[in-house]
Amino acid sequence: MDGLTDCYAREILTSIGGYDLCVTEFLRVTDTLFPKRVFYRRFPELKTSNSTISKTKSGTPVFLQLLGSDPYVLADNATKAVQLGAKGIDLNFGCPAKTVNRRKGGASLLKYPERIHEIVTSVRQAVPLDTPVTAKMRLGYDDQLLALDNALAIEAGGVDWLTIHARTKKEAYHPPAHWDSLLPISERLSIPVIANGDIWSVADYYRCCQQSGCDSVMLGRGAMVTPDLALQIKSALLEKENIPLSWDAVCGLLNTLYALMLHNSELNNRYIAPRLKLWTKWLMPNYYQAETLFTKLKKINDPHQAIKLIQRSKAK
Ligand SMILES: Cc1cc2nc3c(=O)[nH]c(=O)nc-3n(C[C@H](O)[C@H](O)[C@H](O)COP(=O)(O)O)c2cc1C
Incomplete structure (x- = not known):
């Protein structure tokens, strides 16, 4: 999360446990191939030795999130990130920020499934096949009408999995997240769909999985409010006792x-x-x-x- 989950927050949260993966704050790509220092600033986990590269200190993999609208410049930057050691690339189609959307990035692309398909395809083709490319989208821009079309476009572009924030851009961060709107998508897609939005507790996790048909979730703000939320969820799944952080x-x-x-x-x-x-x-x-x-x-x-x-x- 931009301005929240920087490398320090990532290190702290993953050291508590329960996370399988984390993603950097978005790196906004416009029309240039970034120099190395830009990747290192956003993604300091690239600056370590080979065995720990693109991982937090506790060994949790970190993917680089790219945001932009130019399929070729995004592909070039993704390629460079992988050459620098990134273990995965995540593409952002959900950011509601005005500056981002004015430049046709983030959630504004949700009006154009063909464009999204072009971006995903271009990045997937540029990045070596053994490096996962993933994406994150919202349910739509003003409404949910194109949710399935966008999800299918992303899948057809070749991503390994898709995370969906269960709100439209218009809904910003207002509760509730529409977990049930993910069900027709998770049922239709062959790739894993990861549910996101308003998971603040273990009980939310179970309700979200049940309503969305998803097996996995992405935590956002809940991780800041309850730093051991991922561990609480993992412990519940393993039927292990877990004492919340004092x-x-x-x-x-x-x-x-x-x-x-x-x-x-x-x-x-x-x-x-x-x-x-x-x-x-x-x-x-x-x-x-x-x-x-x-x-x-x-x-x-x-x-x-x-x-x-x-x-x-x-x-x-
Ligand atoms: C301050 C802030 C910054 C965010 N930055 C990003 C970002 O860089 N990339 C991204 O994919 N989502 C970003 N998000 C969205 C969250 O990842 C998440 O999708 C959203 O908050 C819904 O999940 P939650 O209800 O669990 O927080 C941001 C959210 C907030 C509040």
Whole structure:
């Protein structure tokens, strides 16, 4: 998620467990082949040795997400990413952002299944067959009328699986997600369909799978609110006991986030406090202590002061 699940968040979330895969924030492709440094900035997991490349520290694979509308420039950038070590390419056909849609990228493409097919085909043909190409779409732009057409166009383009955010672009992030609208698609497609949208708890996971006919889900905001949600789901599936993360443990995660960012000499220190505040805010629906902490953090810009407040919150 753009602005949320950067490499630090990916490292922290996957270290908790329960994730089979994660995807970078989108990299918007317009008309150029990016230099190496652009890929590395968005996807620092490429900067490691061969055995750990394109994986988080805990070994979870990371795919690069590309967003754009030019089939050939997207294919060139996908090829370069794979040459740099990306283990998979995900194509974004769901972003509702105005700047993205004005340039005919993201969700705006959902009005044109043929164009989507062209993009997927072009990227699939450019990327070696042993590297998965996947896609993510919404149910539509204004309505769901083209949902199946788009899904079939993506499948015909040769993706390995398709993730569907069960809302239209017009619905933005408003609840509810229409899990049942995924059923005719998951029944019709031969490739796996991954359900996404409004999975905030283990109970949501089960309801979503039942209504959508999907076996797998993609977590979005729920992972920020409940950092161990994937582990809770995996544990439930394996009938294993799992104790939800305590506030102390969550403060430990924020401390790790701080340490990871501080450790990166290329990262401007000004980035640190906003990140700590942002995640603390996301934790508020699940941890009452986050609200008190956020009120204090709000006024702080110095990372060292911010972490002291977090450590104090843990000690209480
Ligand atoms: C701040 C924000 C940034 C997002 N950025 C991306 C992105 O870069 N790529 C993407 O595929 N989806 C992105 N999404 C959409 C989520 O991946 C997800 O599809 C959506 O939030 C619905 O799932 P949820 O209800 O579990 O959050 C973003 C969502 C939010 C709230």
